[in-house]
Amino acid sequence: MITQHLDLIGGTIAFDDSGGSGPLVVMLPGAGDVRSEYRFVTPDLVGGGARVVTMDLRGHGDSSVNWPEYGMADTAADLVALIDHLGAGPATVVATSFSPAAALWAAADHPDLIGQLVLISAHLETAPAWQRIPLGLMLRGPYAGKLWASQFRKWHPGAPPADLDDHAAGLTEMLADQRRRKAVRETLIAHRIGLTERIARVKIPTLVIMGGADSHFKDPAAEGASIASETGGKLHVVPDAGHYPHVEFPGQVVVAIADFLAGTAS
Numbered sequence: 001m002i003t004q005h006l007d008l009i010g011g012t013i014a015f016d017d018s019g020g021s022g023p024l025v026v027m028l029p030g031a032g033d034v035r036s037e038y039r040f041v042t043p044d045l046v047g048g049g050a051r052v053v054t055m056d057l058r059g060h061g062d063s064s065v066n067w068p069e070y071g072m073a074d075t076a077a078d079l080v081a082l083i084d085h086l087g088a089g090p091a092t093v094v095a096t097s098f099s100p101a102a103a104l105w106a107a108a109d110h111p112d113l114i115g116q117l118v119l120i121s122a123h124l125e126t127a128p129a130w131q132r133i134p135l136g137l138m139l140r141g142p143y144a145g146k147l148w149a150s151q152f153r154k155w156h157p158g159a160p161p162a163d164l165d166d167h168a169a170g171l172t173e174m175l176a177d178q179r180r181r182k183a184v185r186e187t188l189i190a191h192r193i194g195l196t197e198r199i200a201r202v203k204i205p206t207l208v209i210m211g212g213a214d215s216h217f218k219d220p221a222a223e224g225a226s227i228a229s230e231t232g233g234k235l236h237v238v239p240d241a242g243h244y245p246h247v248e249f250p251g252q253v254v255v256a257i258a259d260f261l262a263g264t265a266s
Contacts, residue, residue, distance in 0.1 A: 003062050006078075006085055010069075013078050014062035015055040017086070018042070022049040023261070024088040028079060029054075030097030030121070030243075031187040032148060032171065034061035037096065040161065040250035041257070048258055050092075055082055057099070059183020066179060070186035072195070075102035076109070083113045090115030092261060097121050097216075097243065101192055104231070108198035116264050117206040118257055121214055121243045122227055124199075126192045139185040145175035148184075157213050158240035159248040199230055206233030207260040209253060211241030234260070 001016040016035060025045060029037040035054035042052050056063040058070050058078065067074070079102060083089045093114050095103040100122035107114040138147050149168040156164055175181050208231065210217075210224035217223040221237050228235040236256040238245040246253040 005062075006082055008078065008081055011058065011064035011067045013055055013058070013064075013082060015053055015082060018046045018050075018052045020046070020049075020051045022051045024083070024086060024091040025050045025052045026079065026083060026086075026091045026093050027052065027054045028075070028093065028095040028099035028103060029057065029060070030099060031057065032060075032152070032184045033096075034170070034174070036061075036167070036170075037244065037247065038094070041246050041254050044250070044254040045257065048254075050261075051088065053082070053086065055079075057183075057187060059180050059187070061174065065177070065183060067183070070183055071190045072098075072102045072192060073105060075099065075187070076105040079103065079106045080110050080113060083110075089113045092116040092118065094118040094257070095120065095122075096246070097123055098187060098190070100124065101195055104202055105195060105198050107204060108201045111202075111204065114204065116204055116261065117202075117231070117233070118209065118260065119206065119227065119231070119233070120209045120246060120253075121211060121216065122208065123216070124192065124195065124227060124230075126190075135188050136185055139175070139181050139188070142176075144181050145172035148172070148175055155215065155243040156248055157215070157242045158211070158238075161247055202231060205260070205264040206231045207256065208233050208235045209245055209256060210235070210237050211243060211245040211248070212237050212239040213241060214243045216243050 005012040058067045093103045100119035208228040214220040
């Protein structure tokens with residue numbers, strides 16, 4: 001697929017589009033990662049008839065830098081603008097880590113554009129100070145990329161893919177740019193003020209996917225159950241997966257998403 005760009009006020013958002021007339025699935029990566037995060041699930045979803053679009057967050061990957069803001073509401077606005085630009089909604093939105101908060105925000109404000117949600121390893125709470133401060137410090141200076149890549153590799157404990165080192169090296173290269181370090185840093189620590197009220201307004205089918213060995217959460221299954229309860233959604237736990245179950249166990253995740261979409265279409 002050829003990288004495309006959507007021009008917005010403040011910058012451009014990079015995205016890939018598989019094309020076709022099938023149901024639209026738009027995928028948002030986690031903060032500090034890029035749209036190729038979905039490299040293992042996209043082919044099967046496309047093979048199943050979906051039109052899959054993957055996008056980079058502001059300041060990440062092939063999207064432009066020097067945006068005025070990198071908050072959750074800004075990511076939600078970019079998602080809405082992309083779906084509107086594609087003209088093929090309502091979309092199923094798949095989002096990971098930081099991005100589920102933005103997807104929920106967008107779904108609450110634009111229910112006409114988003115029909116289903118798949119929330120993977122969702123961080124719906126603002127990071128506490130004891131997490132924000134170390135993250136802010138780690139993502140500064142010339143060693144930020146290597147430090148981030150080292151942590152990133154640890155988040156794939158069950159079945160790290162063969163290309164994990166190459167993917168992590170790409171993130172290291174991205175973070176060599178201090179402007180992109182700022183983008184990742186500010187995206188990661190963005191607040192969630194106003195999200196709870198919006199979640200209460202979201203009334204669309206939702207699938208919550210968690211890795212059972214996700215070190216980001218004290219009890220990943222319990223965290224997933226709480227999010228599923230809050231969103232009125234269903235929970236699917238991939239037992240041995242870490243923070244990126246769709247990277248470690250793509251087959252299981254594709255089946256879960258395909259079954260979810262089939263169920264909502266019936």
